[in-house]
Amino acid sequence: xxxDDAAQMAAANAAADADARQLASVTRDRIGLKPALSAPKxxxxxxxxxxxxxxxxxxxxxxxxxxxxxxxxxxESLLVHETYFFRHPDQLRLLAQVLLxxxxxxxxxxxSRQMRIWCAGCxxxxxxxxxxxxxxxxxxxxxxxxxxxxxxxxxxxxxSAQTLQLARAGTYALAAGLxxxxxxxxxxxxxxxxxxxxxxTNWSASAELRRLTRFAQHxxxxxxxxxxxxxxVLCRNTFIYFDEAQSRAALASLEAALxxxxxxxxxxxxxxxEASCLRMVCAEQAVFWVKEAAR
Amino acid sequence: xxxxxxxxxxxxxxxPTISLIVIALIIMGLLSRVLHDTxxxxxxxxxxxxxxxxxxxxxxxxxxxxxxxxxxVLLQGDRADLTKVxxxxxxxxxxxxxxxxxxxxxxxxxxxxxxxxxxxxxxxEATDNLIAKLKAAGPGKGxxxxxxxxxxxxxxxxxxxxxxxxxxxxDLGESSNKATTELNEHTKSTxxxxxxxxxxxxxxxxIFALRTINSGIVAPMTILTEKTVRLxxxxxxxxxxxxxxxxxxxxxxxxxxxxxxNADKIRAMSVAEAVTKEIGDVIKKAADKDFSAEVDLTGKExxxxxxxxxxxxxxxxxxGSFKDFSQKATQTAIxxxxxxxxxxxxxxxxxxxxxxxxxVSTALGESSKAIKLVTSNASSAREKAEAAARAxxxxxxxxxxxxxxxxAISQNSRKINQITQVIAQIANRTHILSLNAAIEAAxxxxxxxGFVVVAQEVGKLAESSAQNAKQITDIVEQASADAQQGKIAxxxxxxxxxxxxxxxxxxxxxxxxxxxxxxxxQATITQIEGSVGHLKTIALSNSTAAEEITTTMVQLSKLSxxxxxxxxxxxxx
Numbered sequence: 128x129x130x131d132d133a134a135q136m137a138a139a140n141a142a143a144d145a146d147a148r149q150l151a152s153v154t155r156d157r158i159g160l161k162p163a164l165s166a167p168k169x170x171x172x173x174x175x176x177x178x179x180x181x182x183x184x185x186x187x188x189x190x191x192x193x194x195x196x197x198x199x200x201x202x203e204s205l206l207v208h209e210t211y212f213f214r215h216p217d218q219l220r221l222l223a224q225v226l227l228x229x230x231x232x233x234x235x236x237x238x239s240r241q242m243r244i245w246c247a248g249c250x251x252x253x254x255x256x257x258x259x260x261x262x263x264x265x266x267x268x269x270x271x272x273x274x275x276x277x278x279x280x281x282x283x284x285x286x287s288a289q290t291l292q293l294a295r296a297g298t299y300a301l302a303a304g305l306x307x308x309x310x311x312x313x314x315x316x317x318x319x320x321x322x323x324x325x326x327x328t329n330w331s332a333s334a335e336l337r338r339l340t341r342f343a344q345h346x347x348x349x350x351x352x353x354x355x356x357x358x359x360v361l362c363r364n365t366f367i368y369f370d371e372a373q374s375r376a377a378l379a380s381l382e383a384a385l386x387x388x389x390x391x392x393x394x395x396x397x398x399x400x401e402a403s404c405l406r407m408v409c410a411e412q413a414v415f416w417v418k419e420a421a422r
Numbered sequence: 423x424x425x426x427x428x429x430x431x432x433x434x435x436x437x438p439t440i441s442l443i444v445i446a447l448i449i450m451g452l453l454s455r456v457l458h459d460t461x462x463x464x465x466x467x468x469x470x471x472x473x474x475x476x477x478x479x480x481x482x483x484x485x486x487x488x489x490x491x492x493x494x495v496l497l498q499g500d501r502a503d504l505t506k507v508x509x510x511x512x513x514x515x516x517x518x519x520x521x522x523x524x525x526x527x528x529x530x531x532x533x534x535x536x537x538x539x540x541x542x543x544x545x546x547e548a549t550d551n552l553i554a555k556l557k558a559a560g561p562g563k564g565x566x567x568x569x570x571x572x573x574x575x576x577x578x579x580x581x582x583x584x585x586x587x588x589x590x591x592x593d594l595g596e597s598s599n600k601a602t603t604e605l606n607e608h609t610k611s612t613x614x615x616x617x618x619x620x621x622x623x624x625x626x627x628x629i630f631a632l633r634t635i636n637s638g639i640v641a642p643m644t645i646l647t648e649k650t651v652r653l654x655x656x657x658x659x660x661x662x663x664x665x666x667x668x669x670x671x672x673x674x675x676x677x678x679x680x681x682x683x684n685a686d687k688i689r690a691m692s693v694a695e696a697v698t699k700e701i702g703d704v705i706k707k708a709a710d711k712d713f714s715a716e717v718d719l720t721g722k723e724x725x726x727x728x729x730x731x732x733x734x735x736x737x738x739x740x741x742g743s744f745k746d747f748s749q750k751a752t753q754t755a756i757x758x759x760x761x762x763x764x765x766x767x768x769x770x771x772x773x774x775x776x777x778x779x780x781x782v783s784t785a786l787g788e789s790s791k792a793i794k795l796v797t798s799n800a801s802s803a804r805e806k807a808e809a810a811a812r813a814x815x816x817x818x819x820x821x822x823x824x825x826x827x828x829x830a831i832s833q834n835s836r837k838i839n840q841i842t843q844v845i846a847q848i849a850n851r852t853h854i855l856s857l858n859a860a861i862e863a864a865x866x867x868x869x870x871x872g873f874v875v876v877a878q879e880v881g882k883l884a885e886s887s888a889q890n891a892k893q894i895t896d897i898v899e900q901a902s903a904d905a906q907q908g909k910i911a912x913x914x915x916x917x918x919x920x921x922x923x924x925x926x927x928x929x930x931x932x933x934x935x936x937x938x939x940x941x942x943x944q945a946t947i948t949q950i951e952g953s954v955g956h957l958k959t960i961a962l963s964n965s966t967a968a969e970e971i972t973t974t975m976v977q978l979s980k981l982s983x984x985x986x987x988x989x990x991x992x993x994x995x
Binding site for chain 1: 978
């Protein structure tokens with residue numbers, strides 16, 4: 128009898144493991160996350176539970192709709208919200224000195240005063256405010272029309288509703304450890320002088336920055352592009368979490384969003400070489416991609 | 423010939439060609455003149471006499487016919503149809519006239535022909551007379567007279583004339599034959615003449631044309647071709663006199679002169695071809711990712727050696743770079759791999775740290791709660807200990823008061839025993855009294871019935887009093903024993919109480935110390951909780967950062983592996 132019990136338990140465990148694997152696979156299909164990354168987290172969530180509870184948990188999530196509360200809670204637990212102000216300063220220097228002036232000039236030459244920037248996978252919004260700050264500075268330091276004369280949108284999208292709340296709030300605390308101000312480069316320190324000198328414990332986005340920025344929930348893998356006719360797309364350190372097929376789908380979406388001549392910036396370990404209409408440009412400070420006119 | 427030399431090639435081809443055409447035209451003109459002449463002579467000397475001979479023979483034939491017609495008439499005599507004969511003779515007359523006119527046209531100067539008209543007139547007259555005679559003779563008379571007339575006049579004229587015509591015809595035939603022979607001779611000689619002149623002209627023009635083409639086109643072409651070939655092989659040891667020419671060869675020669683001036687370069691170029699191919703092969707290999715080949719520089723010189731050397735340098739640099747890249751990519755791949763593992767471990771560690779800090783935090787919370795509980799327990803324990811101390815004190819007091827009471831009880835017990843014995847005696851007496859009373863009542867009869875009951879009751883009472891007294895005695899004896907025990911116990915309790923009082927005092931002191939310590943502990947734990955909260959934030963941010971770095975590292979590892987694979991396709995050994 129004991130042998131039977133052991134066999135039954137082994138079968139139940141195997142079924143539960145199979146369900147967990149299927150959940151990882153469904154997760155990949157719905158939000159792009161590599162099973163290799165989601166599997167340990169799912170395992171951690173299921174640790175210590177009996178086989179039937181584990182199965183119930185996995186099956187419930189697999190059957191749930193992507194907008195169901197359970198599913199949302201589950202995905203929130205999988206996402207990595209790593210971001211901070213002025214991350215990857217080399218790219219930002221390139222953006223401030225070359226790309227933004229060029230993109231603005233192009234718009235001006237085509238008789239438009241519209242500028243659209245999309246931060247895909249913006250997490251808690253530091254990158255969006257960073258870009259808005261750079262854009263402010265780029266316009267202020269040039270002979271271009273003043274900021275008020277432009278119709279500018281810096282759209283930040285993310286899958287996580289929780290972090291988007293933080294992004295919309297636009298207030299960041301000087302928390303212990305690796306906080307949002309952990310690596311502000313010298314050229315941007317003046318934006319955060321008060322908090323970096325510990326004179327204040329919070330930094331809040333100015334009203335002007337809030338006017339320039341918008342936030343929306345968006346699934347890069349399954350949703351159509353969040354914006355069209357975009358001048359600049361930043362999608363940094365998001366593709367590293369995606370599996371190959373989902374990377375391709377997301378890249379196609381970013382490509383479709385860009386206007387001809389628009390630029391794409393990705394994370395240091397990411398590449399857009401699979402896109403048909405994106406041409407890689409190796410600048411001194413960083414690599415970026417430019418959308419060519421459709422062939 | 424000088425003007426021909428100065429012409430261009432087109433001129434040099436056109437002039438002989440046109441000359442040949444002109445010569446051909448001249449020959450054709452000559453030939454046509456000869457033919458025309460021959461034809462005229464033929465008309466005059468051969469065709470005319472022959473035609474005339476034919477006509478004169480025809481004329482003779484007509485005369486013969488006339489003779490036959492006339493003879494037939496004369497033979498027929500009366501049967502002859504004169505009208506028909508007359509018309510036949512008229513018809514022949516017309517024909518003769520035609521023939522005569524023809525002969526006159528053909529041979530206007532011939533005396534014989536000029537005489538024909540008169541003879542003809544004579545014949546006509548003879549026939550006319552004959553017909554007239556025949557008509558006049560009438561039927562049945564025959565043609566005696568007419569026949570006679572015809573024999574006398576007509577027949578000789580006719581014969582003479584016929585003979586004359588035959589002679590004429592013979593003469594004409596002879597002369598035409600003679601003319602034919604002459605014409606043949608003449609034509610032959612003329613033909614030879616024309617052929618001779620034509621051949622002479624053709625030879626002259628051909629010589630001119632060939633000379634022109636040879637000296638003006640072929641010779642300089644051959645010379646220049648030879649010189650060009652020599653030049654193409656790098657041989658410039660020749661004179662280029664042709665540069666002075668005004669034609670295309672001059673231009674060609676002048677162009678060649680430029681090449682001649684650069685002959686060393688051309689020589690070098692022909693040598694260069696092989697070397698270039700060799701260098702090209704090396705470059706092609708490099709394009710096919712094989713950097714192992716090199717250009718062999720031995721025996722090479724000039725710019726090709728420089729190029730070869732530059733290609734070798736480039737290849738060496740590429741080779742070095744690719745080796746370097748390959749090595750670095752390999753190292754990067756290894757480092758990234760190691761770093762990836764390390765960061766992965768850190769990430770796991772950070773996650774573990776977060777989990778453990780959570781556990782520590784929970785544990786601290788629980789400790790804090792426990793300490794609070796202990797503290798409150800300690801203070802209540804102190805209170806209880808103090809209360810106990812007070813209770814012990816009171817107990818001691820009570821016990822000390824108890825001792826005399828116990829003693830008194832003990833003494834009282836003895837007294838009670840005595841009293842009880844008295845009560846027992848009383849009860850005994852009462853019982854006897856009740857028995858007596860019952861006897862007395864029974865004696866009293868009906869009236870003492872009630873008293874019997876009383877007596878019985880009194881008896882029962884006495885009985886129970888005796889029992890009670892006995893019980894009391896028992897109880898009191900027990901109480902006395904108990905009191906004795908109580909006395910011993912009380913003194914024991916008293917001793918214990920004393921020691922308890924001492925203990926309680928100690929406990930109270932200790933509990934008070936614990937409570938103070940717990941208060942301090944509580945403060946410390948609150949402090950630690952705050953720190954752990956910070957640690958949790960740090961660990962969480964560490965964990966998030968480490969996770970992203972791990973993922974980045976894994977991606978980098980993938981990229982560097984791809985780079986390594988691509989680089990390994992280049993052959994550098």
